Amino acid sequence: MKTVDIVESNRLKMRHGEHIILRLTYISRYNNDNLNGEVTRILEQAQQNNERNGITGALVFNHNYFLQSIEGARPVINGLVRKLVKDERHHSLQVIECREVEQRHWSKWSMKYLIPSEEKKGLALKFSTGSEFNPYLMSTNQITMLIDTLSEL
Amino acid sequence: MKTVDIVESNRLKMRHGEHIILRLTYISRYNNDNLNGEVTRILEQAQQNNERNGITGALVFNHNYFLQSIEGARPVINGLVRKLVKDERHHSLQVIECREVEQRHWSKWSMKYLIPSEEKKGLALKFSTGSEFNPYLMSTNQITMLIDTLSEL
Amino acid sequence: MKTVDIVESNRLKMRHGEHIILRLTYISRYNNDNLNGEVTRILEQAQQNNERNGITGALVFNHNYFLQSIEGARPVINGLVRKLVKDERHHSLQVIECREVEQRHWSKWSMKYLIPSEEKKGLALKFSTGSEFNPYLMSTNQITMLIDTLSEL
Amino acid sequence: MKTVDIVESNRLKMRHGEHIILRLTYISRYNNDNLNGEVTRILEQAQQNNERNGITGALVFNHNYFLQSIEGARPVINGLVRKLVKDERHHSLQVIECREVEQRHWSKWSMKYLIPSEEKKGLALKFSTGSEFNPYLMSTNQITMLIDTLSEL
Amino acid sequence: MKTVDIVESNRLKMRHGEHIILRLTYISRYNNDNLNGEVTRILEQAQQNNERNGITGALVFNHNYFLQSIEGARPVINGLVRKLVKDERHHSLQVIECREVEQRHWSKWSMKYLIPSEEKKGLALKFSTGSEFNPYLMSTNQITMLIDTLSEL
Amino acid sequence: MKTVDIVESNRLKMRHGEHIILRLTYISRYNNDNLNGEVTRILEQAQQNNERNGITGALVFNHNYFLQSIEGARPVINGLVRKLVKDERHHSLQVIECREVEQRHWSKWSMKYLIPSEEKKGLALKFSTGSEFNPYLMSTNQITMLIDTLSEL
Amino acid sequence: MKTVDIVESNRLKMRHGEHIILRLTYISRYNNDNLNGEVTRILEQAQQNNERNGITGALVFNHNYFLQSIEGARPVINGLVRKLVKDERHHSLQVIECREVEQRHWSKWSMKYLIPSEEKKGLALKFSTGSEFNPYLMSTNQITMLIDTLSEL
Amino acid sequence: MKTVDIVESNRLKMRHGEHIILRLTYISRYNNDNLNGEVTRILEQAQQNNERNGITGALVFNHNYFLQSIEGARPVINGLVRKLVKDERHHSLQVIECREVEQRHWSKWSMKYLIPSEEKKGLALKFSTGSEFNPYLMSTNQITMLIDTLSEL
Amino acid sequence: MKTVDIVESNRLKMRHGEHIILRLTYISRYNNDNLNGEVTRILEQAQQNNERNGITGALVFNHNYFLQSIEGARPVINGLVRKLVKDERHHSLQVIECREVEQRHWSKWSMKYLIPSEEKKGLALKFSTGSEFNPYLMSTNQITMLIDTLSEL
Amino acid sequence: MKTVDIVESNRLKMRHGEHIILRLTYISRYNNDNLNGEVTRILEQAQQNNERNGITGALVFNHNYFLQSIEGARPVINGLVRKLVKDERHHSLQVIECREVEQRHWSKWSMKYLIPSEEKKGLALKFSTGSEFNPYLMSTNQITMLIDTLSEL
Numbered sequence A, B, C, D, E, F, G, H, I, J: 001m002k003t004v005d006i007v008e009s010n011r012l013k014m015r016h017g018e019h020i021i022l023r024l025t026y027i028s029r030y031n032n033d034n035l036n037g038e039v040t041r042i043l044e045q046a047q048q049n050n051e052r053n054g055i056t057g058a059l060v061f062n063h064n065y066f067l068q069s070i071e072g073a074r075p076v077i078n079g080l081v082r083k084l085v086k087d088e089r090h091h092s093l094q095v096i097e098c099r100e101v102e103q104r105h106w107s108k109w110s111m112k113y114l115i116p117s118e119e120k121k122g123l124a125l126k127f128s129t130g131s132e133f134n135p136y137l138m139s140t141n142q143i144t145m146l147i148d149t150l151s152e153l
Helices: A003-015 A036-053 A074-086 A119-126 A140-152 B003-015 B036-053 B074-086 B119-126 B140-152 C003-015 C036-053 C074-086 C119-126 C140-152 D003-015 D036-053 D074-086 D119-126 D140-152 E003-015 E036-053 E074-086 E119-126 E140-152 F003-015 F036-053 F074-086 F119-126 F140-152 G003-015 G036-053 G074-086 G119-126 G140-152 H003-015 H036-053 H074-086 H119-126 H140-152 I003-015 I036-053 I074-086 I119-126 I140-152 J003-015 J036-053 J074-086 J119-126 J140-152
Strands: A021-029 A056-061 A065-073 A091-101 A112-114 B021-029 B056-061 B065-073 B091-101 B112-114 C021-029 C056-061 C065-073 C091-101 C112-114 D021-029 D056-061 D065-073 D091-101 D112-114 E021-029 E056-061 E065-073 E091-101 E112-114 F021-029 F056-061 F065-073 F091-101 F112-114 G021-029 G056-061 G065-073 G091-101 G112-114 H021-029 H056-061 H065-073 H091-101 H112-114 I021-029 I056-061 I065-073 I091-101 I112-114 J021-029 J056-061 J065-073 J091-101 J112-114
Touching (some): A065 A074, A074 B091, A091 A140, B021 B074, B036 B065, B036 B074, B056 B140, B074 B091, B091 B140, B112 B140, C021 C074, C021 C140, C036 C056, C056 C140, C074 C091, C091 D021, C091 D074, D036 D074, D065 D140, E021 E140, E021 F091, E056 E140, E091 F021, E091 F074, E091 F140, F036 F065, F056 F140, F091 F140, G021 G074, G036 G056, G065 G074, G091 G140, G091 H074, H021 H140, H065 H140, I021 I074, I021 I140, I091 J021, I091 J074, J112 J140
Parallel strands (some): D056 D112, E056 E112
Antiparallel strands (some): A021 A065, B056 B065, C021 C065, E021 E065, I021 I091, I091 J091
């Protein structure tokens, strides 16, 4: 088999599974030193890429953490994982859950922003032991319930 | 906050979640050109690392694909994801599923090898449309049932 | 047994099962080259035949695909399958599901037309990995949920 | 778009859905006038085609009826439906059920022959009102239970 | 034992089971030649008998068929079966279902008349393969659902 | 419509529903004065008729009561009900239950005789308030459980 | 052990189980000859005793029967049973049900009177075979449903 | 209505409900002063009465308590309750549960004696807080489980 | 290992489990002699401590009993247990239930006061055998239902 | 009320709830410096107390931790909690779960010792993220499953 063929064959392989919807939930952390401007820029880029790639999702962020749930074709989501791992603008990335679903939860948003206001902050207490929001200490169920509750408010 | 403190604080953050058992299933592909020796070397290293890190799991591989299910602390499994993404000895990595569990499935093995013999190959047909094993076309359920069936044989 | 008897006997056999309601879901494709007029003509004919034969159903179509769910007596639906297979005005026919039901879903319509408007197109994204509607990549459950959701809008 | 492209595009479309396992159950009838030799020839051809196409299944037949359950990729099973409809060596074809499954039931047989012996004939009575086997009068559930019971004997 | 005693003993036996509520559903057919007057007379008589015997029920009839669901003490309903079988004013009687219930469905009516108007006729199609109402081809579930739906309209 | 046509039409109507399996359970009583010979004769005749008509079933009888469960095509069972009602060799007939089933319970017997021996008589106590077997006082569930238990002994 | 001690010990024993709520349902009959005044007197006394003893409940009565559901501590309800058995102002007492519950049904009433008006009398028919209310022929479920339905009217 | 008629009518009323199986569980206490002979005499009489009245059951007793589960016709069990209440050979009677059942639990015994041996006494601890058997402190579930466990030993 | 290390290590151990939410329900008793002022002071202190420690909860109290449900991190709740045991201002402390939960019930209150008014006092009767509130006699379920019902009023 | 009365009344209050079985699971830690002799002495004393107080249970311990599940009357278990909190021979006590049960799990043992041998140590890995046994990091479910698994080995 020639190199070209292998490359082509791999490209096809990568596209295999494109009929499966995968939902990925992860948390990460960014430094306060980052100017807000940068975060805004990151998010804008992400949203454009999402629309191009058929990705939908929701993003919770406060002044310290990202908490994101994204849905898309299995190979597309995996491509995103690779980029997230290498992106130096955030760190301490932890994949929380990754599973196949029959329908999307966020199909109406290429990215829905869920920014807890002061009053909503009490929610952190509902699903964790501390009043300060720290997703690294929360279980998959607690993180999922938090996103759902924030989304319904 | 001083840099050192941030580093320390991040290190602690990373350790957060260490009480949660995560099970990760992924598939990947390696080139036939690799000498068998190299695959053996990869696996030996992995097994040593696993024991050190409290990772347990099972590995299915034939002459083309890896199919692996690994369990461990959430931050440890995420550390492994980062290494898997960057490892150039295999490619076309696809995370299939990643979920929190209350108990390990493979607690007796730092890595259980499941190498389908000729007769077991018929199993590929049971859970997929093609007689040739191609995990990239299989759903999460089908991959999970395949591993479980192979493990019980 | 004489030929006439066999023919008669077969005719009776064919009528056997006429008490069973079968629901058939299929997808197919027609060329853009077809004038809209022809599609309209096809649909009008079909609707008249349906009423005569006790067939009810719903039809989703956009500028490329048909997606149809039809209900009727088991031998009648099978007669329709034979005609659909041989009809050259569409191609790439794929039967998605065919099952016995106790009550009809579309009993009020000899054919209910479900033509996604621009805004409804977002639905394709809810049940598939791509924003462009391609039923050939969707599972039975996803296709069924799509029809139901379109029908309720 | 050129004709060639359309053909190619259609060929690809047809291959879409090849990751989905479809199970089809149908009944048909053949004339007693057929020499047994011909039936044997039909079956041999079918079995060879099945192996090539990743089709598995079971076939019940007595001196009058075929009752067949086949599994394979969705487009492959649909290709078979087209051939069955046009095959003049049997008639009165009735599709009984067609549904997506996660795992094959007959993965060990490209075609398992279930020929009721004299004593097994009593089974017809278990799932129908008449002691003579006539699948055209049976419901989907009854046909499925009959095949399963014959297979376990 | 003397004849009188036997008669008395039998009479008592017949009263046994009088604490059990039985619901009977049957269909029958009457000739169009019957003057409407006669049908009316039949129904009036029936209603008077019902009230005397603690029978409640519902009756669906169009210009060809009776479809009736009646409830009462087990020996009373059985007495009615004997009379129905011998009544020559209708024919083709078919008992559809007969079962013990804890509470009556029609306790408010000694007989509730459910006469499908033109628009309600569409209901026949919902629970059967033909647009013309023919209860002889319908299953127990379909007949029960039809009565319930007519009753709620 | 001519008389002949009506007769023919009715005959067809009567055959409608012949695809549905009905199970009927009834109890009746015969006089001790009957010579055993007569009972034997009744049963022999019944068994022959059953085989001809595709009827299967079980019969419990002691020196006073019949308790019978029979299965067959809906019109056939209804034909039998008509004959049972008019048969003067037993009396106090009570239909206990009559329901549609997907598979027969007694498919291996045109009639299975269940004659409680002395020791089995204790069963009467298990499902009723009196030690003497009197099915007229028992509920549908109790009668069904009694037959099943006797059949398994 | 001295007599006094035994008495005391028994008194304590009797109080054992006082933490368990028991619900008792019974029916009884009183003679029409009793002046209504006497019934009223009985009920007034009962209500005063109930309040003192922590008993709550509901009472259905028409001109012939009492039907009562009472709740209280296990030893208290048993004390009441002893008194009911010996009370000569009613007769034919039948305990219908007696069971432990976690919460009271009638906590708001020391005794709720449920006296069926003329129109409510139809309820008797809903849960029994006769239009005349005779609780002696009804099952536990039917009696319970009757009380609940009367209470909700 | 004459007195005789009332008496007769009441006698009939009392017999109503005789088709319903009631299971009664109660506990009581007898004085150690009683000679064992008397207990034996009580039990022998009870057993003879039980057989005559169609009562079955089980009796647990140690040197202080009776714990009995009896089954029979509703009016018969109620007759027994009246006698138990007035019987001065035991005291502190507490009805624990009384409920309608479809089949007897103890149909093979007019009375099954369950006398805990020394080693079985540990069972008391399994279902209560004290090592000394005191049924007055146990819940209905605990008493039922204790009887069942003793019976299976 | 040096003492300091052990202390430090223990301090860390104690913090282990801080990601788990524990809900503790207990009852206790305080003397009427206490001036109300003291109770108020206790509660104020408790509330301040709760906010600092991420504890949420509800408190029911009448003039004799405390009944409290508190939620927080497992080590924090255990620290509270230690303090409660040693606190001499109340006595007869009984832990009723203590279990891990995924989300808090009282997340909006550092302490919600539930003081039964006169009319609400009837609730005590709903979940216990006595009209006077005595939680020491109630089961876990009854206490939980009481708190929930009071909270919803 | 006199002081003596209050004391007596409180003593009685404390005994209230003595009919409820409570199961308590806790973990604690003891210093390696303790001579094994002392641990043995602790356990012997405990076992004697348990037998006297109707306490049953199981104890897992390795060279660092206690993990204990004990069952008994609610006030008795609470008395034990008070002693455990004040006992200085162990520290870092954490109550894991405390709940009402209908039957004991350990009724055959006043204390069952579960001392993991070398090979059983692998169990720690099955229910936690680390190969070293640290119950402080485990959830209630994981601790319960670990005890059950150890007990069944």
